[in-house]
Amino acid sequence: MDNYFETHGLSVGYGGSALIHDIDLALGKGKILTLIGPNGSGKTTILKTLSRQIAAIRGAASVDGAQLFTMPQKELAKKQAVVLTERIRPELYTAREIVAFGRYPYTNMIGRLTPEDESIVSDALASVNAEALADKEFSTLSDGQKQRVVLARAFAQMPELLILDEPTAYLDIRHKTELLSILRRLALEKDVTIIMSLHEIDLAAKVSDLLLCVKGETIAAFGTPEEVLKALPIESLYDMNSGSYDPLFGSVELERPQGKPEVFVVAGGGCGISVFRALQRERTPFAAGILFENDVDARVAKSLASASVIAPAFEPISEELYEKAKELMLSCKAVADAGTPVRALNEANGRLLALAREKGLLKDE
Amino acid sequence: MEKKDNTARRGAGRFLIILCLLLLLLVIALAVNLAVGSVRMSPAEILGLLKDGRNASTESLIVFNIRMPRMLLAAILGGALSVSGFLLQSFFRNPIAGPFVLGISSGAKMIVGITMIFLAGRIAMSPWTMILAAFIGSLMITAIVLLFSQKVKNMAMLLVVGIMVGYICSAVTDMAVTFASEQDIVNLKYWSMGTFSGKGWDSVLTAAAVCFPAAIAAWLLSKPMGAYALGEGYAKSMGVAVKPFRTALILLSSLLSACVTALAGPISFVGIAVPHITRRLLRSSRPILVIPTVFLCGAVFCVFCDLIARTVFSPTELNIGTVTSVFGAPVVIWMMISKRRSQEV
Known part of the structure; x- marks a missing residue:
């Protein structure tokens, strides 16, 4: 299988010092890779590096055969979209206007939306079941609604690679499962490759094709959810001293x-x-x-x-x-x-x- | 349904209506300004003068050489100041940022003051020199505020820093005044209170030559400015070249407010109040709509404020800053309170 996304000997960190090194990943097109690991383990650092918010310390990454870290920002914007943890709070923008920002790399100098852009924006809203929110002011929406709109913005960017940092944070269980179903559908139907981080190990194991465990200075495990959970019990990944996790049911005792x-x-x-x-x-x-x-x-x-x-x-x-x-x-x-x-x-x-x-x-x- | 599928057209109708209303208001304001003053003139007289063009009469002199340049200057600088405020608000992603509250106007005032006192004899004090001095002062203070903004993420704290920096600049200006000659002090005092009066056509042309290109350049940055409202991370991921964009934003904002400070002195609250009112009127923050509207709205606001400044206690004139504060400060207080309610300061 040809890998759509790869990293080779990647080291990530802040201010020139590596936090995690020797990250070697390979991911096929239309697959979902989820990063799991304790708080502060560096999941966000990896995602920020892959989305070029921060510079890689060492190593390389490629998307569809092209070098990720040296690609012009504008070209990258047409390939890759992100959903970040930082909460956005623009005032006096409708949900639809927020989603329309996703067309940024494709519009002309003053950002004029063509009828094609408009229909892409509508489709993106529909794919997260947010048509009814289109004309509501973004700042008045609930957390779950906001997250769906932010996701729709990323969809409107028509990415081949979607990077999401804890997209389920702040969401209740219903919105969590809804959001992950949407992502699964996107991967399946639109062949979008997805790399994200999740806190919910049970959901991660269910939605992902591949899991990556981040712990310490290197990658603790990488593979299918079954392989990873067998190789590295959750209790040890998270240093759980009390309680236990059942990987079969994803339930916690x-x-x-x-x-x-x-x-x-x-x-x-x-x-x-x-x-x-x-x-x-x-x-x-x-x-x-x-x-x-x-x-x-x-x-x-x-x-x-x-x-x-x-x-x-x-x-x-x-x-x-x-x-x-x-x-x-x-x-x-x-x-x-x-x-x-x-x-x-x-x-x-x-x-x-x-x-x-x-x-x-x-x-x- | 078809109408719903259009993001661009949303608000466009409203935008055009508001633009027309503001234009109408501006025409009215300008007309009233021409007619009202210590020498009152009837509309017929004014129209007659406008038709005949300049002549040697006192009325002609008043209209063409005093009132007309003054009101045009108020309009251009009012617009420029409002755009400058809007750019700063976009930069800080906060609606209570402005050239005055962040101390930037005071910085401009300080450098202009020092220039007026210590260099007056050596170099010609043209409007251009003043603008250059003010621009340097604005950039200096902006740099300081930016340094602090990396340390304090809280906007209220940043405002406190800005106000303090403003006080320091005022103190330095006052100190410089102590060493100044009598003649310079009179000029400086007159200027530092803030006024549109006593300016001729050269100031109007200078203001137009700086402000119109700068405002148009700002409008051309509408697209990245909108994306930047989502935060640096998202802006970058969409292909905004964040660093050059931020630099352009700061340079344009400083240039606009420097031009205002150089030609009319520090004018308070316009930079915050007018953009706020404009956004509420448009019910939108899209820069592509806001920038032209905010310019027009600022022009109307300042022309009216100047009218009040020179007529209410005529023949004594008020500082323009006094009038803009009376109208602008309550708007800012209202904003702060409504922000608190949504817990976002």
């Missing part, structure tokens, strides 16, 4: 309660999750069982429970595991029933509950 388990939760089939989280909030250490390895409860228990009894999937629970669970249960002060139905394969859980009831350990009955 808070810190596991420490200590010897006090409650044994008989769970399975997803019924246990809310019980686990309630116990986590009370900071009560707990154990969970007997869970099949492919059960969502098992994944969450792995993050939250002090101990858990996990059984192989698709077969009845073995006597051996039942004994192990029984021992663990009897060492706890109480037993909770998550309400999982007891059927043929997990009948061992039914026996555990019966025993708990007999011993007066079962809560809420």
